[in-house]
Amino acid sequence: MLTIIKHRKLWATCMLGLFLALSVMLPLVSTMALAEEAQPQAAAAAAVEKGKDVYYKTEGPVSGAGWTEMNENSYPSYSLPYPLSENRVIIWVLAQQHLYFGSFVLAVPIFCMVIELVGLLTRDKVMAKKYDHLAYSFVKISLTAYSVTAILGGLLLFSFITFYPAFFSYIAGLFRPVMHIYALLFLAESGTLYIYYYGWDKMNHGLLKWVHATMGVLLNVFGSVLMMLANSWAAFMMSPAGVDEKGRFLGNMWHLLHTALWNPINVHRIIGNMVFGGGVVGAYAAYKFLSAKTDEDRAYYDWMGYISMFLAVGSLIPLPFAGYWLMREVYGYRQQMGITLMGGLLAWLFIIQAVLIGALFFATDYYLFAGMDRMKGAERYAKSIKYVLFLTAAAFLVWLTPHTLIITPQELKAMGGQQHPVVGNFGVMSAKNGAVNTMLMTTIIAFIIYQRANKQITVKWATWGNAAIVAMFTVALVNNWWVAIYGYYIPANVRVGLSVPQVMGTLTCLFVGTGINIAMMRGAKDMGPVLWGKISVRSQYALFVLGVSFTWLMGLMGYIRSSVRLFWHVMEIGRDNSPWAFTHTIGFAANVMTFNVVLFWTLTLFVFWLGEIGTKVAKAAHAPAHQPAIAGGSK
Amino acid sequence: MATFWRPGMMPIQLLLTIGVTFLIFVIGHTFIKKTFGRGLPMLAQGALTWLAAFTIFKFVISPPIPSSLLYIYMGLITLVIGLFISANEVSWTESKKPIVDTLIGATPLHRGVRAVAFIALPLGFGWGTYTSIAPPKNFPEPPELRTVHPAPPQAIKVQDKQFTLQTSKNPFRVDVKGEYLDVGKEKEFFASNPFDPNAEGYVKYVKEGGEVFFRNCHFCHGDNLDGRGMFAFAFRPIPANLADPGTIAQLQETFVFWRISKGGMNAPREINPWDSAMPPWEEHLKIDDIWKVALFEYWHTEFFPRTWD
Structure with missing residues (x-):
């Protein structure tokens, strides 16, 4: 042990080398496994039956058993009262909880990595220490959640094996090597995480700190690949590839993984996880703020809440575009699935989604406005709140108008038809694109106002800078609205293409607008420091709203993505012949989602509490000795 | 109202109507502040905004929108007004003051209002409950969630x-x-x-x-x-x-x-x-x-x- 401590740099470098080697070896192992499978196939090529890939339309040797038609006896269940008599409800709850915790433990290391790197690159030693401590706080929260994720994963696996033996046998037969790689990656991730956490203090200086930060990067690589492999199973069920029409594997593992929806789901989930992770940590900070006994603690957790909110909302901005891409690919794969999702059976769940997304934007704006209360000079911008809220509300009004209306026969008669001539036009994609981009831009405006709330801008070109920002937002908004209107008069594929300039306008406002704003604040006169901890209690509930809305959204969209298969286990290959092969009512689905949200937050509170046991908070370290300035924000 | 709406322009007309109403509010309120030295109380601003929105959604839009949509829109407006009046400490303190004064009975007038409110509120909720569950006279058909575009088969x-x-x-x-x-x-x-x-x-x-x-x-x-x-x-x-x-x-x-x-x-x-x-x-x-x-x-x-x- 003494030798290890003495030569810790050497040991750390060796460990890093070991993990790097492992990360390089994994693809090799997988390639070898696939090659082993391919050899006997190649040898017997002449005798092997050929099949045609349902998606890639390529021919390949039939290399496995196909889908076996199931009957109601294929789904052994317990004699439990409804709804637990349905195996799928138990799987639903377990899978959702596993996904919640999995997302959390995948997202938090991303934040840790970023914050640790920010700390490393910060010249101000006090601030560097603060960032480092914050990153450590984040990983501490996720550590217990990691164990819970593993336990829930085990429960989910056993439930699949016992409740859906035939189905699981089929999927495991197809993805056998992938599942082994998954298990190896899990080991690698666990090892990295524990060294990352427990080595934090030991590896806190010089080269070792960089080694530690590199391990943070490795941790994220392992976690992301792990998630992508798990995604491939879900994507295969929705849009199978690599098999023939009887579900028989055709020898090409890449086709099996790289289905039509795999990459859109990967991108959407990585970004979604980050949003979710930020939301949960933000809620943790709000919980700690509300229960804090001292001003120092309140200041620290106020700052932590702000950074979490910033990370969550920063990740939220590209999420609609990733979602748009996913839905485009879903429609492209099967219009039947696209219409079921957005125009048919599940369309009203998308309205609930719209409401929750609106809640996110409003909560963010509200938090920023409330946060301005702790800055001297912010009262200059108080009158702008109503304009931001008005624009957000008008856009939200368009955003949540449903295409399919709930309507009484009398109202239908008064309207004269199913489509309302005034608001019916808001129900389609062109209007929604315009609305969501408007809401994004108003949130960016709220952030710009927040950044300059306690600053007296002194640069000579302030007038030009302000004019540039105003002009940029005006042009972007007018362009966005014009494209939204023009979208009604052009073919759908052109309209989809035109969403690019809308997005570019929004992103330009985000990066160039905030960039100009940050540049304008160089040498700006402070009208007073940010009084961390002096934020209103109401603002902390906005952080709770963010966290809970993200949780609800994840449960909702996960259900929608899964249930769009309707009566298929594997789309158009393996039919669901269970006694409960029907789509639940919207009300029932909403109740289960809500149950999942409540269960997750109850478990999360338990995790937070566990994280507190035995931890003596070093209050001195928490004290905001120097006012933080994250993301170009106000000092 | 039906003559106001022009086919092909209706959604834009609605958004413009909402925008113009908002601007009239802002300009009008600025005028009041300049003329009388102080603006309307926050709660009054909120109430007026709510009424204006309700008027547009209920009476200006023609043909009328379904009640389900009206509830959604007014829920949104109520939320936004709530956010607006509580967004900073000054407006929040100002907005809640008359409510707190009424609850604690700060003056004889407040006590009177409180007495009326404490009688009227339960009665109002009771009436609302009764009207929502009592069988209506003409037994209208229930609302339907009819999917306009069903998913097609493969x-x-x-x-x-x-x-x-x-x-x-x-x-x-x-x-x-x-x-x-x-x-x-x-x-x-x-x-x-x-x-x-x-x-x-x-x-x-x-x-x-x-x-x-x-x-x-x-x-x-x-x-x-x-x-x-x-x-x-x-x-x-x-x-x-x-x-x-x-x-x-x-x-x-x-x-x-x-x-x-x-x-x-x-x-x-x-x-x-x-x-x-x-x-x-x-x-x-x-x-x-x-x-x-x-x-x-x-x-x-x-x-x-x-x-x-």
Whole structure:
């Protein structure tokens, strides 16, 4: 042990080398496994039956058993009262909880990595220490959640094996090597995480700190690949590839993984996880703020809440575009699935989604406005709140108008038809694109106002800078609205293409607008420091709203993505012949989602509490000795 | 109010109405502040905003919007007003003061208001509960969640011929040389005269589709394809408004082909097949005629079918 401590740099470098080697070896192992499978196939090529890939339309040797038609006896269940008599409800709850915790433990290391790197690159030693401590706080929260994720994963696996033996046998037969790689990656991730956490203090200086930060990067690589492999199973069920029409594997593992929806789901989930992770940590900070006994603690957790909110909302901005891409690919794969999702059976769940997304934007704006209360000079911008809220509300009004209306026969008669001539036009994609981009831009405006709330801008070109920002937002908004209107008069594929300039306008406002704003604040006169901890209690509930809305959204969209298969286990290959092969009512689905949200937050509170046991908070370290300035924000 | 709304401009008119009302509020309030030295109390501003929004959504929009949508809109407005008045400490303190004063009975006037409120509120809730659960006099039918666009099947069989809806193409969407006309390129023919005796390709088929339409479909779907044909109001709901950007413009051409072929009675349950009187036209028309009608509908409305490439 003494030798290890003495030569810790050497040991750390060796460990890093070991993990790097492992990360390089994994693809090799997988390639070898696939090659082993391919050899006997190649040898017997002449005798092997050929099949045609349902998606890639390529021919390949039939290399496995196909889908076996199931009957109601294929789904052994317990004699439990409804709804637990349905195996799928138990799987639903377990899978959702596993996904919640999995997302959390995948997202938090991303934040840790970023914050640790920010700390490393910060010249101000006090601030560097603060960032480092914050990153450590984040990983501490996720550590217990990691164990819970593993336990829930085990429960989910056993439930699949016992409740859906035939189905699981089929999927495991197809993805056998992938599942082994998954298990190896899990080991690698666990090892990295524990060294990352427990080595934090030991590896806190010089080269070792960089080694530690590199391990943070490795941790994220392992976690992301792990998630992508798990995604491939879900994507295969929705849009199978690599098999023939009887579900028989055709020898090409890449086709099996790289289905039509795999990459859109990967991108959407990585970004979604980050949003979710930020939301949960933000809620943790709000919980700690509300229960804090001292001003120092309140200041620290106020700052932590702000950074979490910033990370969550920063990740939220590209999420609609990733979602748009996913839905485009879903429609492209099967219009039947696209219409079921957005125009048919599940369309009203998308309205609930719209409401929750609106809640996110409003909560963010509200938090920023409330946060301005702790800055001297912010009262200059108080009158702008109503304009931001008005624009957000008008856009939200368009955003949540449903295409399919709930309507009484009398109202239908008064309207004269199913489509309302005034608001019916808001129900389609062109209007929604315009609305969501408007809401994004108003949130960016709220952030710009927040950044300059306690600053007296002194640069000579302030007038030009302000004019540039105003002009940029005006042009972007007018362009966005014009494209939204023009979208009604052009073919759908052109309209989809035109969403690019809308997005570019929004992103330009985000990066160039905030960039100009940050540049304008160089040498700006402070009208007073940010009084961390002096934020209103109401603002902390906005952080709770963010966290809970993200949780609800994840449960909702996960259900929608899964249930769009309707009566298929594997789309158009393996039919669901269970006694409960029907789509639940919207009300029932909403109740289960809500149950999942409540269960997750109850478990999360338990995790937070566990994280507190035995931890003596070093209050001195928490004290905001120097006012933080994250993301170009106000000092 | 109905005369205010211009077809084609209605959504913009609504948003402009909301925007102008907001600006009138802001300008009016600034004027009051300058004239009287102080603005309206925050709660009064909130109440006025709420009433203005309610007036627009309930009485200005014509035809009236369904009550479910009205609840959603007013819920949103209520939320936004709540956020506005509590966004900073000054307005929050000002807004809650009259409420807190009433609750603690700060003055005799507040005590009076509190007494009235404490009597009126339970009565109001009681009345609301009673009216929401009491059987109404005329027993109206309950609200319906009818899906306007049901999800189509992967493939259909029409007159013993199999069509995969994801990939099938309208065989009459062709130019004069008989080559397939990609969606969007037909725009150049929108102004063409289908009655030109020399018309070829796309325009010729549009004309033939129009003939089929006016022989069979226009009685219900109307001359302008707006779902207001001479028989339309014998049905409830009235036939689909094909000229609305929320219908055929959102769908693949094969979707339209499917719905025409199979009609209402063979539609999925989510569309409430019993709410549609459309016959399964595959029993009355040739496959070619159905494709031509689809072609005509897009030509007439100047919409483009949805594509994914």
